[in-house]
Amino acid sequence: MRLPDTSTTLSEIFVQGLYHKKLxxxxxxxxxxxxxxFGALANREGDHQYKGFMAKRPETWPWRVLISLYVLGDYLDAHVVRIAAVDAMILRHEKSDLMTFDDIDFAFANTSPDSKLRELLVHITTYDPDIGSTAREDLIGMPNEFLVNVSMTLSRRLPNRQCQSCYQSALSWSNRQTRYQLIFMSLRTVRPGRLNTCYYHEHSTEEEERDCAARVAREKVLERREQDRNRG
Ligand SMILES: [Zn+2]
Ligand SMILES: [Zn+2]
Known part of the structure; x- marks a missing residue:
C-alpha cells in the first residue's frame, strides 16, 4: 500500500487525533x-456535504475526509485515529447521511481485505433502508469484494416481516453460525455493531475494550443531556 496523498490539513488533524484520541x-x-x-463533495442524495460543517465535530465532515483519515491511520498503524474515524463515520451515518459509491471505491482501493472500514461500509450499505432503491447502474463497476460482501450480508439478514415459524427457523439457523452470533443480536434488522461500536475498533486487549465501552456510554449520556438542554 502506498501512503495516500495527504494535505497538511489532514496531517494536522491526524497528529491531534493521536494525542487527543478524537478528531x-x-x-x-x-x-x-x-x-x-476535496472540492464540493456530494453525499448520495446529492446534497452538499459541507452543510452544517463544524471544525470541532468530525461527524459533520465529508465522508471522503473521514475515510482518508482512516486510511492514513491504517498506513501509519495508528489505531486510535482509526477508532476516532470509525466513530465519526457511525455518527455521520446516524444522521442518515450516506457516502457516495465513489467514496466506497476509494476506501476499498486504499485498505486491505480484512479492514474494519470495509466491513463498516458494507454494513452501512446493507442495512440502509434505501438499499432497495439503489440504481443497478450505480453498482456496476464497484469493487467485486464490496458487491460480494453486500450480497452475502443481505442474504443472511433476516427480513422485517415474515410469519412466526419462518422467523424462528431463520433465527435458529443464524444462531448456529457462530461467526454471525455477534452480528445477529436480538433485533435482527439492526446493523451489526450498531449496539456495540467496539466491533469496528480492533482493540488489542480486553481492558482497552472495557475502557472504550465505558467512554462510549459516557459520551452517549453527555450527548443525551445536550439534546435535552437544546430542546428545553
Ligand atoms: Zn413463513
Ligand atoms: Zn471500542
Whole structure:
C-alpha cells in the first residue's frame, strides 16, 4: 500500500487525533481548506456535504475526509485515529447521511481485505433502508469484494416481516453460525455493531475494550443531556 496523498490539513488533524484520541481542528479556515483539497463533495442524495460543517465535530465532515483519515491511520498503524474515524463515520451515518459509491471505491482501493472500514461500509450499505432503491447502474463497476460482501450480508439478514415459524427457523439457523452470533443480536434488522461500536475498533486487549465501552456510554449520556438542554 502506498501512503495516500495527504494535505497538511489532514496531517494536522491526524497528529491531534493521536494525542487527543478524537478528531477535531482548531483551524478556523478548515472548511475552506477541505473545500480546496476535496472540492464540493456530494453525499448520495446529492446534497452538499459541507452543510452544517463544524471544525470541532468530525461527524459533520465529508465522508471522503473521514475515510482518508482512516486510511492514513491504517498506513501509519495508528489505531486510535482509526477508532476516532470509525466513530465519526457511525455518527455521520446516524444522521442518515450516506457516502457516495465513489467514496466506497476509494476506501476499498486504499485498505486491505480484512479492514474494519470495509466491513463498516458494507454494513452501512446493507442495512440502509434505501438499499432497495439503489440504481443497478450505480453498482456496476464497484469493487467485486464490496458487491460480494453486500450480497452475502443481505442474504443472511433476516427480513422485517415474515410469519412466526419462518422467523424462528431463520433465527435458529443464524444462531448456529457462530461467526454471525455477534452480528445477529436480538433485533435482527439492526446493523451489526450498531449496539456495540467496539466491533469496528480492533482493540488489542480486553481492558482497552472495557475502557472504550465505558467512554462510549459516557459520551452517549453527555450527548443525551445536550439534546435535552437544546430542546428545553
Ligand atoms: Zn413463513
Ligand atoms: Zn471500542
Amino acid at each position: 477535531f481542528s482548531d483551524n478556523r479556515g478548515l472548511e475552506q481548506k477541505l473545500h480546496l483539497k
